[in-house]
Amino acid sequence: MSSDTPPSHHHWSWRSQAFRGIVYQVLAVVAIVAVVWFLAHNTLVNMRVRGIQSGFDFLSQAAGFDIGESLYPFDSEQPYWQAFLVGVTNTLRVAIVGIILSTVLGTLLGIGRFSRNALVRGVCLSYVEAFRNIPVLLQLLMWYVILTEVLPSADVAWQVGDFFLSKGGLNYPIPVWAAGQLWAAFGLLAGVALVLLYRRWAKRQFEATGQLRSAFWVPVLILVACSLAGWALGGAPTELNRPVKGDFAIENGGALTPEFLAVLIGLTLYTASFIAEVVRGGIASVPRGQGEAASALGLSQQQEMRLVMLPQALRVIIPPLTNQYLNLTKNSSLAVAIGYPDVVSIANTALNQTGRAVECISLVMLVYLITSLGTSLLMGWYNSRAAIKER
């Protein structure tokens, strides 16, 4: 604290620091609003002068173009806003799956950097250095070229059981919906409830006897058993929608297109290298003595990592991890280069069909702003849970 700290009660005069602070802030806000208003007004006036139509009214008109892949049926007669929605869901699909996969892979790689096995350490290090230092767009293009150039065409697709891999992507069987499968879902729900009960019991056992119960295999077993039981109760529906070879493409079944796979693989591998560094930094930040104390207590190496190191490391990891999640989501916009119909790709098409450049670009910006702020909020909430509770 410097000696010229203002007194605790403020004198509201022109010379008071607090007053000037408020004045400057108000001036700054007014200046920003004025600049934004000027830019928007100027743009609109210029567009009107040049006879360029503007406005968001086009969103309710029929889109008139098809979209290659969508989570739900989309028809070209549906309006533009629904086409945008398809783009948003496609972006979210690749972002969410990518975040989950890259977190798993990145955590494993980060932990691997502390392995006592030199080979594992070396592999993890080279992975991180390779994938972190090549531009992500190049990686996406590389995966796309590999998927479309190296894989065989559909008529000679690689086949394992009912799974096909070809230039057309990955085709797999999907269960045909039957009432019996509702029972399997109920079974799964019951399994979740059982797992929660098991965890409470295991915790109480640990506190009473000091004996640790399996925290992974038993819950997995419970979930699988309950789902299977429900499925059997529902009459065990086994009908599958199997992919079959057509003349030029694999038909029926479920499919992951090479565009989706390339974006997903590229983003996952790229982001995982950063997450590995974040995890490594987090673990390294936990004092050595903690690990030594854990082994002195007789914890195994696995338990040391899971029960002592990771919980403390998480506090350091979560904020930079949030950044990586945001980066992955934003990088998914590069998918436009390899033909994946994400929100940017759809906005590009809409922009060209309607000429509403300003509107389409601002919609895309809004989408990324909302998803990024949403991710931050979620991670912020998780961070506050993981933070040290100071009482």
Place this chain on the structure above:
Amino acid sequence: MRISTVKTLAVIATAIGTLTALPAHAGKTLDSIKSRGQVICGVNTGLAGFGAADSAGKWTGLDVDVCRAVAAAVLGDAEKVKYVPLNAQQRFTALQSGEVDVLSRNTTFTLTRDASLGLNLTAVTYYDGQGFMVPVKSKIKSATQLKGQTVCVQSGTTTEKNLTDYSKAKGLGIKPVVFEQLEAAENAYFTGRCIAYTTDASGLASTRNKVAKVPADHIILPELISKEPLGPMVRRGDDEWYAIVKWVIYGLLEAEEYGVTQANVDSLKTSSTDPVVKRILGTSEDTGKLLGLDKEWMARAIKATGNYGEIFERNVGPKSALGLPRGVNNQWNKGGLMYAYPVR
């Protein structure tokens, strides 16, 4: 009384001044082109025959020749053009914002583009139609066999919508795979990601000729599923510049119709007795004055690029690498659609 006389005189003087100044009045686009000494022309990023740069950075093609003809007419030198390669997404914004003076980039004229983009369509330089290209080994002979297939297409073009319309009308359920860059769309087709590639038939010929390893391995299906009148566009609100670009194109067309060529343009200036030819070459009436140009404007354009027929032959015609038939792009009196408004 005196004052009002002075006033009246002043008004009359101004009116006379305005009237006499009118023919020579040039739009602001022409003014800035003259002061800059360059026409800025938006062209394709690389479509052989229409607009593409060679390894030395020299631009050639039908669309490029239109720019050269305009530069020759306006600035007296066909080389005074700055080429700005634009992809499908960038092109309209580049023209609207004034980054380019003219957009000569195989762009289709449609109602929406005319009415909502603040642009003017000048004159058609190539009548095209959208088609499909497939590998010969696919044994597909007609677009109607593309049921449920993937088709590669570049985004932000009329092509994308035509494909949807056609697929819907014929109940084909075609799955488009949409790429932002032309090169990416072409690559995806050639690696076998899509069974077919669709764009304007001229573009298919260009791609087959320039990108395919063995052009004979790919066939262009007989169906043309749309009308694609292609031609340059200019900004709205500068009618003088609009007229110049439009009339340079009509001049090139009329030059072909009346047999004025790159080779004979100089000799015809002195020898021709045909009133139409004399008007085109500015040896009788001064047609350039009305456009804010000099009377040699069209002669210079023809000298620089040849007439429309020569431009067509050199860049896309049967004897060029692309080998496109003249077809509907022939003169109106030879069974085609090219019908220039009279230069008079």
